[in-house]
Amino acid sequence: MEGESHITGEGTLSAGPDRTRQLSQLTPREEKGPCLAFRSGPFVIHLTCNYPPLWQLLKRLYPESEIINPPTIADIHVRIIRPLGLRRWWRPQIQFEIDGERPFEPFPLEQALPMLEWGTNYCIALRAHHYLMLHSGAVERNGRAMIFPAMPGSGKSTLSTALSFRGWRLLSDEFGLVQPDGMIHPLPRAIPLKNQSIQIIRDFAPDAIFGPEFHGTRKGTVAHVRPSSDSLLRQTAPAKPAWIIFPHYRKNIDTQLEPIPHSLAFSRLAQNSFNYSLMAGDGFRRLGTLVRSCDCYSLDYSDLDKVINTLSQLQTPDESTD
Amino acid sequence: MWVATDPSHLLWEEWEFDCAVFNPCTGQTHYLDPLPAEILRLVCQTRHTTRTISKYLAAESEVECDTVWKEKVTSLVKELYRLDLIEPAN
Numbered sequence: 001m002e003g004e005s006h007i008t009g010e011g012t013l014s015a016g017p018d019r020t021r022q023l024s025q026l027t028p029r030e031e032k033g034p035c036l037a038f039r040s041g042p043f044v045i046h047l048t049c050n051y052p053p054l055w056q057l058l059k060r061l062y063p064e065s066e067i068i069n070p071p072t073i074a075d076i077h078v079r080i081i082r083p084l085g086l087r088r089w090w091r092p093q094i095q096f097e098i099d100g101e102r103p104f105e106p107f108p109l110e111q112a113l114p115m116l117e118w119g120t121n122y123c124i125a126l127r128a129h130h131y132l133m134l135h136s137g138a139v140e141r142n143g144r145a146m147i148f149p150a151m152p153g154s155g156k157s158t159l160s161t162a163l164s165f166r167g168w169r170l171l172s173d174e175f176g177l178v179q180p181d182g183m184i185h186p187l188p189r190a191i192p193l194k195n196q197s198i199q200i201i202r203d204f205a206p207d208a209i210f211g212p213e214f215h216g217t218r219k220g221t222v223a224h225v226r227p228s229s230d231s232l233l234r235q236t237a238p239a240k241p242a243w244i245i246f247p248h249y250r251k252n253i254d255t256q257l258e259p260i261p262h263s264l265a266f267s268r269l270a271q272n273s274f275n276y277s278l279m280a281g282d283g284f285r286r287l288g289t290l291v292r293s294c295d296c297y298s299l300d301y302s303d304l305d306k307v308i309n310t311l312s313q314l315q316t317p318d319e320s321t322d
Numbered sequence: 323m324w325v326a327t328d329p330s331h332l333l334w335e336e337w338e339f340d341c342a343v344f345n346p347c348t349g350q351t352h353y354l355d356p357l358p359a360e361i362l363r364l365v366c367q368t369r370h371t372t373r374t375i376s377k378y379l380a381a382e383s384e385v386e387c388d389t390v391w392k393e394k395v396t397s398l399v400k401e402l403y404r405l406d407l408i409e410p411a412n
Contacts, residue, residue: 266335284344288342
């Protein structure tokens with residue numbers, strides 16, 4: 001795929017009066033599309049879409065995300081297009097395009113939002129190599145980041161979501177973006193909870209705002225949780241990493257948080273990263289700096305209240321060495 | 323006689339007991355226990371034979387430089403060679 005030049009991470013937050021609107025302020029005309037640029041963490045996404053319900057969902061799930069208007073240089077150019085043709089009348093579909101390429105098969109029309117979210121993650125994972133990208137959730141409190149590297153199904157999204165409803169700022173449920181200076185850059189996206197996690201978070205955080213439930217996706221039932229206003233308003237404010245925690249959800253067990261050696265954390269993170277090998281020596285150095293600056297743990301958990309209580313009591317590495 | 327393949331460009335990340343080494347020639351990261359790490363460090367400083375490596379590290383580790391030790395060091399040297407971290411000197 002071409003187009004690495006499209007993802008610079010340098011989309012700027014401009015102070016001009018015509019550039020400070022948010023997605024919640026989309027006009028009825030803009031809600032019909034066809035195109036708009038908006039901020040998502042360090043990236044500017046230029047979206048073209050001829051399916052109005054998707055714009056309404058974006059307005060609901062990312063109300064505080066900044067509209068970049070007029071569009072500056074966008075990092076990601078995405079088209080979510082409802083194909084014309086006879087099929088649209090009996091089995092309507094939606095198509096994802098990036099730089100004119102169609103990397104996926106079409107999705108059913110009603111799954112436009114999951115398609116946009118997965119497709120955008122795909123673009124970021126393939127292209128944003130100025131960051132060391134960990135496959136991880138991440139949250140922040142008092143300026144310090146807690147990183148949850150894990151494979152799908154280990155509960156990192158559920159845990160990150162739960163923490164975000166107990167005073168932590170969601171940085172991301174999917175990407176730990178490690179800057180050259182070692183800071184973690186936020187990428188707060190709507191959190192795609194799957195299957196049982198949906199009801200767990202509905203019970204845990206009744207105030208959580210959800211998008212619709214999408215049934216029969218390739219990951220089962222998916223529902224997106226809106227990130228907090230704080231997360232969206234501070235999506236260009238990085239955090240200093242303090243803890244690396246490898247979570248593993250296991251039914252009906254007590255919370256177990258065990259320190260692990262830095263060497264083990266390093267090797268596990270190298271395997272977990274989207275682009276460690278690609279970044280070569282830079283990735284090695286950046287990962288080494290990250291691990292050195294953090295306390296590292298393995299976590300088995302079941303009960304969200306208990307695990308949050310345990311994690312909230314962790315001292316920052318600086319405090320614990322005093 | 324052995325030398326390190328690219329000693330000035332190897333990247334090291336060291337912890338209390340073990341370490342990781344990134345070899346830019348291969349793009350590979352290697353996780354080394356203390357003994358192979360010491361062998362690599364030694365060969366990075368100057369060229370050595372397997373015999374001098376065995377002897378030096380036996381003294382450093384305060385163990386006897388017997389056949390078992392020599393075989394262990396020889397095996398590790400071969401492994402480092404296989405990983406392109408060291409190579410025979412010209």
